[in-house]
Amino acid sequence: MAQPQQTVLITGCSDDGIGYGLALAFQQRGYHVFATARNTDKMSKLKDLPSVTLLALDVTEKSQIGAAVDAVRSHTGGTLDYLINNAARNHFMPILDEDLDRTRALYETNVWGPVAVTQAFAPLLIPAKGTLVFITSISGYLNVPYMGTYAASKRSIEIIAETLRLELAPFGVGVLSVVTGAVKTMGQTYFGDFRLPENSLYKSIEEIVAAMARGEDGVERMELMTYSNEVVSRIIQGATGKVWYGCHAESTRHGTSHLPTSVLDAGAVKGTGLDRM
Template structure:
Protein backbone atom coordinates (compact mmCIF):
# COMPACT_ATOMS: atom_id res chain seq x y z
CA UNK A 1 0.00 0.00 0.00
CA UNK A 2 1.35 3.48 -0.85
CA UNK A 3 2.02 5.71 2.15
CA UNK A 4 -0.36 8.53 2.94
CA UNK A 5 1.10 11.95 2.22
CA UNK A 6 1.37 15.26 4.03
CA UNK A 7 2.95 18.54 2.97
CA UNK A 8 3.97 20.93 5.76
CA UNK A 9 5.24 24.49 5.32
CA UNK A 10 7.78 26.04 7.67
CA UNK A 11 9.73 22.95 8.83
CA UNK A 12 12.97 24.49 10.09
CA UNK A 13 14.72 22.54 12.84
CA UNK A 14 13.01 22.61 16.25
CA UNK A 15 10.00 24.64 15.12
CA UNK A 16 6.37 23.56 15.08
CA UNK A 17 6.60 22.40 11.47
CA UNK A 18 9.59 20.23 12.36
CA UNK A 19 7.71 18.68 15.28
CA UNK A 20 4.67 17.94 13.11
CA UNK A 21 6.82 16.51 10.31
CA UNK A 22 8.65 14.23 12.74
CA UNK A 23 5.37 12.99 14.22
CA UNK A 24 3.74 12.32 10.84
CA UNK A 25 6.90 10.44 9.79
CA UNK A 26 6.65 8.29 12.91
CA UNK A 27 3.07 7.48 11.89
CA UNK A 28 4.25 6.16 8.52
CA UNK A 29 3.35 9.12 6.31
CA UNK A 30 5.47 10.29 3.40
CA UNK A 31 6.30 13.84 4.45
CA UNK A 32 6.94 16.72 2.06
CA UNK A 33 8.74 19.14 4.37
CA UNK A 34 9.27 22.69 3.11
CA UNK A 35 11.08 25.89 4.03
CA UNK A 36 12.53 28.85 2.18
CA UNK A 37 15.97 27.29 2.75
CA UNK A 38 16.16 23.46 2.91
CA UNK A 39 19.49 23.68 4.78
CA UNK A 40 17.47 24.67 7.86
CA UNK A 41 15.85 21.19 7.88
CA UNK A 42 19.03 19.28 8.77
CA UNK A 43 17.28 17.04 11.32
CA UNK A 44 14.68 15.85 8.79
CA UNK A 45 17.15 15.31 5.94
CA UNK A 46 18.39 11.82 7.01
CA UNK A 47 14.90 10.36 7.47
CA UNK A 48 13.45 7.95 4.91
CA UNK A 49 10.17 8.89 3.23
CA UNK A 50 10.85 12.59 3.76
CA UNK A 51 11.16 14.87 0.73
CA UNK A 52 12.66 18.30 1.36
CA UNK A 53 11.35 21.11 -0.87
CA UNK A 54 12.19 24.79 -1.23
CA UNK A 55 9.04 26.77 -0.66
CA UNK A 56 8.58 30.46 0.10
CA UNK A 57 4.84 30.87 0.61
CA UNK A 58 4.97 34.30 -1.07
CA UNK A 59 6.60 32.91 -4.24
CA UNK A 60 4.08 31.50 -6.72
CA UNK A 61 6.75 29.83 -8.86
CA UNK A 62 8.05 27.88 -5.86
CA UNK A 63 4.49 26.93 -4.88
CA UNK A 64 3.85 25.63 -8.40
CA UNK A 65 7.10 23.64 -8.30
CA UNK A 66 6.06 22.07 -4.97
CA UNK A 67 2.70 21.06 -6.45
CA UNK A 68 4.49 19.47 -9.41
CA UNK A 69 6.84 17.56 -7.08
CA UNK A 70 3.92 16.14 -5.08
CA UNK A 71 2.00 15.27 -8.23
CA UNK A 72 5.02 13.43 -9.62
CA UNK A 73 5.36 11.37 -6.44
CA UNK A 74 1.69 10.61 -5.77
CA UNK A 75 0.11 10.64 -9.21
CA UNK A 76 -1.96 13.71 -8.42
CA UNK A 77 -3.28 13.47 -4.86
CA UNK A 78 -2.39 14.77 -1.40
CA UNK A 79 -3.89 13.60 1.88
CA UNK A 80 -3.02 16.51 4.18
CA UNK A 81 -1.75 20.07 3.74
CA UNK A 82 -0.48 21.83 6.87
CA UNK A 83 -0.08 25.61 6.56
CA UNK A 84 2.39 26.30 9.35
CA UNK A 85 4.89 28.80 7.90
CA UNK A 86 4.61 32.27 9.37
CA UNK A 87 6.50 35.13 10.91
CA UNK A 88 6.35 36.28 14.52
CA UNK A 89 6.31 40.02 15.15
CA UNK A 90 6.44 42.51 18.03
CA UNK A 91 5.97 46.25 17.68
CA UNK A 92 3.59 48.92 19.03
CA UNK A 93 0.98 49.71 16.39
CA UNK A 94 2.00 53.39 16.30
CA UNK A 95 5.61 52.43 15.59
CA UNK A 96 4.90 50.09 12.70
CA UNK A 97 6.64 50.45 9.36
CA UNK A 98 3.63 49.83 7.13
CA UNK A 99 5.71 48.30 4.35
CA UNK A 100 7.04 45.71 6.81
CA UNK A 101 3.50 45.13 8.06
CA UNK A 102 2.29 44.47 4.51
CA UNK A 103 5.09 41.93 4.16
CA UNK A 104 3.98 40.30 7.42
CA UNK A 105 0.46 39.87 6.04
CA UNK A 106 1.83 38.51 2.75
CA UNK A 107 3.54 35.76 4.76
CA UNK A 108 0.98 35.09 7.50
CA UNK A 109 -2.29 35.56 5.59
CA UNK A 110 -1.95 35.54 1.81
CA UNK A 111 0.87 32.97 1.81
CA UNK A 112 -1.29 30.17 3.28
CA UNK A 113 -4.14 31.19 0.97
CA UNK A 114 -1.84 30.93 -2.08
CA UNK A 115 -0.53 27.53 -1.00
CA UNK A 116 -4.02 26.20 -0.29
CA UNK A 117 -5.39 27.38 -3.64
CA UNK A 118 -2.57 25.58 -5.43
CA UNK A 119 -2.98 22.28 -3.60
CA UNK A 120 -6.78 22.06 -3.42
CA UNK A 121 -7.10 20.05 -6.68
CA UNK A 122 -4.83 17.37 -5.18
CA UNK A 123 -6.73 17.46 -1.89
CA UNK A 124 -10.09 17.12 -3.63
CA UNK A 125 -8.86 14.04 -5.48
CA UNK A 126 -7.57 12.59 -2.23
CA UNK A 127 -10.56 13.67 -0.11
CA UNK A 128 -7.96 15.18 2.14
CA UNK A 129 -7.63 17.88 4.80
CA UNK A 130 -6.26 21.42 5.05
CA UNK A 131 -4.78 22.50 8.38
CA UNK A 132 -3.93 26.06 9.44
CA UNK A 133 -1.67 26.68 12.43
CA UNK A 134 -3.14 29.81 14.04
CA UNK A 135 -2.64 31.34 17.48
CA UNK A 136 -4.36 32.34 20.69
CA UNK A 137 -2.84 35.76 19.91
CA UNK A 138 -5.78 36.20 17.55
CA UNK A 139 -8.10 36.21 20.56
CA UNK A 140 -6.08 38.24 23.06
CA UNK A 141 -5.40 41.96 22.68
CA UNK A 142 -1.80 41.75 23.95
CA UNK A 143 -0.05 45.13 23.64
CA UNK A 144 2.76 45.27 21.04
CA UNK A 145 1.40 42.24 19.16
CA UNK A 146 -1.55 43.94 17.46
CA UNK A 147 -0.51 43.49 13.83
CA UNK A 148 0.70 39.91 14.36
CA UNK A 149 -2.49 39.02 16.22
CA UNK A 150 -4.55 40.56 13.45
CA UNK A 151 -2.79 38.45 10.84
CA UNK A 152 -3.45 35.21 12.72
CA UNK A 153 -7.11 36.02 13.36
CA UNK A 154 -7.65 37.09 9.76
CA UNK A 155 -6.28 33.78 8.52
CA UNK A 156 -8.47 31.85 10.94
CA UNK A 157 -11.65 33.63 9.87
CA UNK A 158 -10.90 32.91 6.21
CA UNK A 159 -10.08 29.28 7.06
CA UNK A 160 -13.41 28.93 8.84
CA UNK A 161 -15.23 30.13 5.73
CA UNK A 162 -13.15 27.75 3.63
CA UNK A 163 -14.25 24.91 5.91
CA UNK A 164 -17.82 25.41 4.69
CA UNK A 165 -16.84 26.11 1.09
CA UNK A 166 -14.93 22.82 0.81
CA UNK A 167 -17.63 20.68 2.44
CA UNK A 168 -19.24 19.72 -0.90
CA UNK A 169 -15.86 18.44 -2.10
CA UNK A 170 -15.16 16.22 0.94
CA UNK A 171 -12.11 18.22 2.05
CA UNK A 172 -11.84 18.88 5.80
CA UNK A 173 -10.48 22.12 7.29
CA UNK A 174 -9.00 22.41 10.78
CA UNK A 175 -7.43 25.37 12.62
CA UNK A 176 -4.91 24.62 15.37
CA UNK A 177 -5.30 27.54 17.77
CA UNK A 178 -1.86 27.35 19.32
CA UNK A 179 -0.87 28.47 22.79
CA UNK A 180 2.64 28.75 24.21
CA UNK A 181 4.97 26.08 22.77
CA UNK A 182 8.74 25.81 23.24
CA UNK A 183 10.35 26.47 19.84
CA UNK A 184 13.13 28.52 18.27
CA UNK A 185 10.62 31.31 17.65
CA UNK A 186 11.62 33.07 20.86
CA UNK A 187 15.24 33.46 19.69
CA UNK A 188 14.64 35.88 16.81
CA UNK A 189 14.45 39.17 18.70
CA UNK A 190 17.90 39.62 20.20
CA UNK A 191 18.34 42.98 18.44
CA UNK A 192 14.82 44.32 19.07
CA UNK A 193 14.68 48.13 19.09
CA UNK A 194 11.97 50.77 19.01
CA UNK A 195 12.19 53.92 16.89
CA UNK A 196 13.96 56.75 18.73
CA UNK A 197 10.78 58.85 18.83
CA UNK A 198 8.58 56.04 20.13
CA UNK A 199 6.14 56.87 22.90
CA UNK A 200 7.14 53.52 24.45
CA UNK A 201 10.91 54.08 24.54
CA UNK A 202 10.97 54.19 28.39
CA UNK A 203 9.82 50.53 28.49
CA UNK A 204 11.79 49.28 25.48
CA UNK A 205 13.67 46.71 27.56
CA UNK A 206 10.37 45.31 28.86
CA UNK A 207 8.97 44.95 25.34
CA UNK A 208 12.20 43.36 24.09
CA UNK A 209 12.11 40.81 26.91
CA UNK A 210 8.50 39.94 26.01
CA UNK A 211 9.51 39.44 22.38
CA UNK A 212 12.30 37.06 23.44
CA UNK A 213 9.88 34.97 25.47
CA UNK A 214 11.21 36.26 28.80
CA UNK A 215 7.68 36.79 30.05
CA UNK A 216 7.41 34.07 32.69
CA UNK A 217 4.97 32.04 30.57
CA UNK A 218 5.60 28.30 30.70
CA UNK A 219 5.79 26.74 27.25
CA UNK A 220 4.59 23.28 26.27
CA UNK A 221 7.13 20.73 25.03
CA UNK A 222 7.21 20.73 21.21
CA UNK A 223 6.76 16.98 20.76
CA UNK A 224 3.92 16.79 23.29
CA UNK A 225 2.17 19.48 21.27
CA UNK A 226 2.94 17.76 17.97
CA UNK A 227 1.63 14.35 19.01
CA UNK A 228 -1.73 15.73 20.13
CA UNK A 229 -2.12 17.95 17.05
CA UNK A 230 -1.30 15.14 14.61
CA UNK A 231 -3.78 12.87 16.40
CA UNK A 232 -6.54 15.43 15.81
CA UNK A 233 -5.61 15.79 12.14
CA UNK A 234 -5.41 12.05 11.51
CA UNK A 235 -8.76 11.52 13.27
CA UNK A 236 -10.40 13.87 10.75
CA UNK A 237 -11.33 16.66 13.16
CA UNK A 238 -12.59 19.96 11.72
CA UNK A 239 -13.20 23.44 13.08
CA UNK A 240 -10.78 24.45 15.83
CA UNK A 241 -8.45 22.53 18.12
CA UNK A 242 -7.04 24.62 20.96
CA UNK A 243 -3.68 23.34 22.21
CA UNK A 244 -0.48 24.58 23.82
CA UNK A 245 0.01 26.17 27.19
CA UNK A 246 -2.80 28.63 28.15
CA UNK A 247 -4.83 27.75 25.02
CA UNK A 248 -7.74 26.22 26.91
CA UNK A 249 -7.81 29.12 29.36
CA UNK A 250 -8.06 31.58 26.48
CA UNK A 251 -10.78 29.48 24.86
CA UNK A 252 -12.84 29.25 28.03
CA UNK A 253 -12.58 32.70 29.49
CA UNK A 254 -11.04 35.52 27.48
CA UNK A 255 -12.83 38.02 25.23
CA UNK A 256 -10.75 39.84 22.63
CA UNK A 257 -13.31 42.64 22.58
CA UNK A 258 -13.84 43.92 26.12
CA UNK A 259 -12.73 42.29 29.32
CA UNK A 260 -11.70 44.87 31.94
CA UNK A 261 -9.98 42.32 34.18
CA UNK A 262 -7.91 41.01 31.28
CA UNK A 263 -7.14 44.52 30.05
CA UNK A 264 -5.80 45.41 33.50
CA UNK A 265 -3.64 42.29 33.64
CA UNK A 266 -2.19 42.92 30.17
CA UNK A 267 -1.41 46.55 31.00
CA UNK A 268 0.53 45.48 34.09
CA UNK A 269 2.37 42.52 32.56
CA UNK A 270 3.54 44.43 29.50
CA UNK A 271 4.81 47.47 31.37
CA UNK A 272 2.24 50.00 30.17
CA UNK A 273 1.42 50.83 33.78
CA UNK A 274 4.98 52.18 34.10
CA UNK A 275 4.12 54.93 31.62
Protein backbone atom coordinates in the same frame (compact mmCIF):
# COMPACT_ATOMS: atom_id res chain seq x y z
CA MET B 1 -2.67 -5.35 -1.53
CA ALA B 2 -0.82 -2.84 0.65
CA GLN B 3 -2.45 0.54 1.03
CA PRO B 4 -0.50 3.42 -0.57
CA GLN B 5 1.48 5.52 1.88
CA GLN B 6 -0.48 8.61 2.90
CA THR B 7 1.12 11.98 2.30
CA VAL B 8 1.34 15.32 4.06
CA LEU B 9 2.92 18.63 3.05
CA ILE B 10 3.86 21.03 5.82
CA THR B 11 5.09 24.59 5.37
CA GLY B 12 7.63 26.21 7.68
CA CYS B 13 9.63 23.14 8.84
CA SER B 14 12.86 24.76 10.00
CA ASP B 15 14.60 22.92 12.83
CA ASP B 16 12.89 22.98 16.23
CA GLY B 17 9.84 24.91 15.06
CA ILE B 18 6.22 23.71 15.07
CA GLY B 19 6.47 22.61 11.43
CA TYR B 20 9.49 20.46 12.28
CA GLY B 21 7.66 18.90 15.22
CA LEU B 22 4.61 18.08 13.11
CA ALA B 23 6.77 16.67 10.33
CA LEU B 24 8.59 14.39 12.76
CA ALA B 25 5.33 13.21 14.35
CA PHE B 26 3.81 12.36 10.95
CA GLN B 27 7.01 10.62 9.79
CA GLN B 28 7.11 8.48 12.92
CA ARG B 29 3.55 7.32 12.15
CA GLY B 30 4.45 6.12 8.68
CA TYR B 31 3.40 9.04 6.49
CA HIS B 32 5.43 10.39 3.61
CA VAL B 33 6.22 13.97 4.59
CA PHE B 34 6.94 16.81 2.20
CA ALA B 35 8.71 19.19 4.56
CA THR B 36 9.19 22.71 3.26
CA ALA B 37 11.03 25.86 4.25
CA ARG B 38 12.44 28.88 2.47
CA ASN B 39 15.92 27.42 2.96
CA THR B 40 16.27 23.63 2.93
CA ASP B 41 19.52 23.93 4.91
CA LYS B 42 17.35 24.98 7.86
CA MET B 43 15.76 21.49 7.92
CA SER B 44 18.93 19.63 8.91
CA LYS B 45 17.16 17.44 11.47
CA LEU B 46 14.73 16.09 8.88
CA LYS B 47 16.99 15.65 5.85
CA ASP B 48 18.19 12.10 6.52
CA LEU B 49 14.92 10.61 7.74
CA PRO B 50 13.18 7.99 5.58
CA SER B 51 9.93 9.02 3.90
CA VAL B 52 10.79 12.73 4.14
CA THR B 53 11.20 14.88 1.04
CA LEU B 54 12.64 18.36 1.57
CA LEU B 55 11.35 21.12 -0.71
CA ALA B 56 12.32 24.79 -0.91
CA LEU B 57 9.15 26.81 -0.52
CA ASP B 58 8.70 30.49 0.20
CA VAL B 59 4.93 30.82 0.48
CA THR B 60 5.07 34.30 -1.06
CA GLU B 61 6.78 33.06 -4.26
CA LYS B 62 4.39 31.76 -6.92
CA SER B 63 7.10 29.89 -8.83
CA GLN B 64 8.19 27.98 -5.72
CA ILE B 65 4.61 27.06 -4.89
CA GLY B 66 4.17 25.71 -8.42
CA ALA B 67 7.39 23.70 -8.17
CA ALA B 68 6.22 22.18 -4.88
CA VAL B 69 2.92 21.16 -6.44
CA ASP B 70 4.77 19.52 -9.34
CA ALA B 71 7.04 17.63 -6.94
CA VAL B 72 4.12 16.26 -4.94
CA ARG B 73 2.15 15.37 -8.05
CA SER B 74 5.14 13.53 -9.48
CA HIS B 75 5.51 11.48 -6.31
CA THR B 76 1.85 10.71 -5.64
CA GLY B 77 0.30 10.73 -9.10
CA GLY B 78 -1.90 13.71 -8.31
CA THR B 79 -3.16 13.55 -4.72
CA LEU B 80 -2.25 14.89 -1.28
CA ASP B 81 -3.89 13.67 1.92
CA TYR B 82 -2.97 16.53 4.26
CA LEU B 83 -1.85 20.11 3.70
CA ILE B 84 -0.68 21.96 6.81
CA ASN B 85 -0.24 25.71 6.52
CA ASN B 86 2.18 26.45 9.33
CA ALA B 87 4.73 28.92 7.89
CA ALA B 88 4.46 32.36 9.47
CA ARG B 89 6.59 35.20 10.70
CA ASN B 90 6.50 36.32 14.31
CA HIS B 91 6.43 40.06 14.95
CA PHE B 92 6.57 42.52 17.85
CA MET B 93 6.04 46.27 17.66
CA PRO B 94 3.67 48.87 19.14
CA ILE B 95 1.04 49.83 16.57
CA LEU B 96 2.11 53.49 16.51
CA ASP B 97 5.67 52.43 15.66
CA GLU B 98 4.84 50.04 12.82
CA ASP B 99 6.60 50.34 9.48
CA LEU B 100 3.64 49.73 7.20
CA ASP B 101 5.76 48.26 4.43
CA ARG B 102 6.98 45.62 6.88
CA THR B 103 3.49 44.89 8.11
CA ARG B 104 2.25 44.47 4.54
CA ALA B 105 5.06 41.95 4.02
CA LEU B 106 3.98 40.21 7.23
CA TYR B 107 0.47 39.78 5.81
CA GLU B 108 1.93 38.41 2.59
CA THR B 109 3.57 35.63 4.60
CA ASN B 110 0.96 35.02 7.30
CA VAL B 111 -2.26 35.48 5.30
CA TRP B 112 -1.92 35.60 1.53
CA GLY B 113 0.90 33.05 1.40
CA PRO B 114 -1.23 30.30 2.99
CA VAL B 115 -4.12 31.25 0.71
CA ALA B 116 -1.86 30.93 -2.35
CA VAL B 117 -0.55 27.55 -1.18
CA THR B 118 -4.11 26.35 -0.53
CA GLN B 119 -5.31 27.43 -3.97
CA ALA B 120 -2.40 25.62 -5.61
CA PHE B 121 -2.80 22.35 -3.70
CA ALA B 122 -6.62 22.17 -3.69
CA PRO B 123 -6.65 20.12 -6.94
CA LEU B 124 -4.56 17.48 -5.13
CA LEU B 125 -6.54 17.54 -1.88
CA ILE B 126 -9.95 17.18 -3.52
CA PRO B 127 -9.45 13.79 -5.21
CA ALA B 128 -7.94 12.48 -1.95
CA LYS B 129 -10.83 13.94 0.09
CA GLY B 130 -8.02 15.23 2.21
CA THR B 131 -7.67 17.62 5.12
CA LEU B 132 -6.50 21.22 5.11
CA VAL B 133 -4.96 22.47 8.36
CA PHE B 134 -4.04 25.98 9.50
CA ILE B 135 -1.84 26.60 12.54
CA THR B 136 -3.34 29.71 14.12
CA SER B 137 -2.73 31.35 17.49
CA ILE B 138 -4.38 32.30 20.75
CA SER B 139 -2.84 35.73 20.18
CA GLY B 140 -5.73 36.33 17.78
CA TYR B 141 -8.08 36.22 20.78
CA LEU B 142 -6.01 38.28 23.22
CA ASN B 143 -5.18 41.96 23.05
CA VAL B 144 -1.51 41.44 23.88
CA PRO B 145 0.43 44.72 23.70
CA TYR B 146 3.06 44.92 20.93
CA MET B 147 1.62 41.87 19.15
CA GLY B 148 -1.41 43.52 17.58
CA THR B 149 -0.31 43.26 13.95
CA TYR B 150 0.87 39.66 14.27
CA ALA B 151 -2.28 38.68 16.17
CA ALA B 152 -4.48 40.30 13.56
CA SER B 153 -2.72 38.35 10.80
CA LYS B 154 -3.23 35.05 12.62
CA ARG B 155 -6.89 35.75 13.32
CA SER B 156 -7.33 36.79 9.69
CA ILE B 157 -6.10 33.45 8.36
CA GLU B 158 -8.29 31.67 10.89
CA ILE B 159 -11.38 33.46 9.58
CA ILE B 160 -10.34 32.46 6.06
CA ALA B 161 -9.92 28.87 7.27
CA GLU B 162 -13.39 28.87 8.82
CA THR B 163 -14.86 30.10 5.55
CA LEU B 164 -12.94 27.48 3.57
CA ARG B 165 -14.39 24.82 5.87
CA LEU B 166 -17.82 25.61 4.43
CA GLU B 167 -16.68 26.19 0.86
CA LEU B 168 -14.70 22.94 0.65
CA ALA B 169 -17.29 20.74 2.35
CA PRO B 170 -19.09 19.89 -0.93
CA PHE B 171 -15.80 18.42 -2.21
CA GLY B 172 -15.18 16.23 0.83
CA VAL B 173 -12.19 18.22 2.11
CA GLY B 174 -12.05 18.83 5.85
CA VAL B 175 -10.62 22.05 7.27
CA LEU B 176 -9.11 22.41 10.73
CA SER B 177 -7.73 25.40 12.62
CA VAL B 178 -5.32 24.56 15.43
CA VAL B 179 -5.54 27.53 17.80
CA THR B 180 -2.09 27.27 19.32
CA GLY B 181 -1.00 28.40 22.75
CA ALA B 182 2.54 28.85 24.03
CA VAL B 183 4.96 26.21 22.69
CA LYS B 184 8.76 25.99 23.08
CA THR B 185 10.20 26.75 19.63
CA MET B 186 12.97 28.74 17.99
CA GLY B 187 10.49 31.56 17.46
CA GLN B 188 11.62 33.22 20.67
CA THR B 189 15.23 33.51 19.43
CA TYR B 190 14.69 35.89 16.52
CA PHE B 191 14.57 39.18 18.44
CA GLY B 192 18.02 39.50 19.99
CA ASP B 193 18.55 42.89 18.35
CA PHE B 194 15.04 44.25 18.93
CA ARG B 195 14.85 48.04 19.03
CA LEU B 196 12.08 50.59 19.08
CA PRO B 197 12.30 53.68 16.86
CA GLU B 198 14.15 56.54 18.53
CA ASN B 199 10.99 58.67 18.58
CA SER B 200 8.80 55.91 20.05
CA LEU B 201 6.40 56.91 22.81
CA TYR B 202 7.40 53.62 24.46
CA LYS B 203 11.17 54.14 24.42
CA SER B 204 11.31 54.29 28.22
CA ILE B 205 10.10 50.68 28.45
CA GLU B 206 12.05 49.36 25.46
CA GLU B 207 13.83 46.68 27.51
CA ILE B 208 10.52 45.26 28.70
CA VAL B 209 9.16 45.13 25.15
CA ALA B 210 12.38 43.50 23.92
CA ALA B 211 12.27 40.91 26.71
CA MET B 212 8.71 40.00 25.76
CA ALA B 213 9.77 39.60 22.13
CA ARG B 214 12.59 37.25 23.18
CA GLY B 215 10.22 35.14 25.27
CA GLU B 216 11.77 36.35 28.53
CA ASP B 217 8.35 36.92 30.03
CA GLY B 218 7.98 34.00 32.40
CA VAL B 219 5.20 32.48 30.29
CA GLU B 220 4.98 28.70 30.54
CA ARG B 221 5.46 26.95 27.20
CA MET B 222 4.53 23.40 26.18
CA GLU B 223 7.24 21.01 24.99
CA LEU B 224 7.32 20.92 21.21
CA MET B 225 6.82 17.18 20.73
CA THR B 226 4.05 17.01 23.35
CA TYR B 227 2.21 19.59 21.28
CA SER B 228 3.09 18.01 17.93
CA ASN B 229 2.07 14.47 18.79
CA GLU B 230 -1.29 15.54 20.17
CA VAL B 231 -2.04 17.80 17.19
CA VAL B 232 -1.13 15.08 14.68
CA SER B 233 -3.39 12.65 16.57
CA ARG B 234 -6.29 15.05 16.26
CA ILE B 235 -5.59 15.67 12.57
CA ILE B 236 -5.50 12.00 11.58
CA GLN B 237 -8.58 11.30 13.71
CA GLY B 238 -10.48 13.61 11.38
CA ALA B 239 -10.99 16.69 13.55
CA THR B 240 -12.41 19.71 11.75
CA GLY B 241 -13.45 23.18 12.86
CA LYS B 242 -11.21 24.39 15.69
CA VAL B 243 -9.09 22.64 18.28
CA TRP B 244 -7.20 24.52 20.98
CA TYR B 245 -3.85 23.20 22.18
CA GLY B 246 -0.67 24.46 23.80
CA CYS B 247 -0.10 26.21 27.11
CA HIS B 248 -2.90 28.66 27.97
CA ALA B 249 -5.01 27.63 24.99
CA GLU B 250 -7.95 26.29 26.99
CA SER B 251 -7.86 29.13 29.51
CA THR B 252 -7.89 31.60 26.61
CA ARG B 253 -10.84 29.86 24.99
CA HIS B 254 -12.88 30.00 28.18
CA GLY B 255 -11.66 33.36 29.41
CA THR B 256 -12.32 35.31 26.24
CA SER B 257 -15.85 33.89 26.15
CA HIS B 258 -16.83 34.64 29.73
CA LEU B 259 -14.66 37.32 31.33
CA PRO B 260 -15.46 41.04 31.04
CA THR B 261 -13.18 43.21 28.92
CA SER B 262 -11.90 45.13 31.94
CA VAL B 263 -10.58 41.92 33.50
CA LEU B 264 -8.98 40.75 30.25
CA ASP B 265 -7.35 44.16 29.72
CA ALA B 266 -5.92 44.24 33.24
CA GLY B 267 -4.33 40.85 32.70
CA ALA B 268 -3.05 41.77 29.26
CA VAL B 269 -1.09 44.85 30.36
CA LYS B 270 0.42 43.32 33.50
CA GLY B 271 4.19 43.17 33.18
CA THR B 272 4.25 44.84 29.76
CA GLY B 273 5.47 48.22 30.98
CA LEU B 274 2.18 49.87 30.09
CA ASP B 275 1.10 49.39 33.70
CA ARG B 276 4.08 51.56 34.73
CA MET B 277 3.54 54.38 32.26
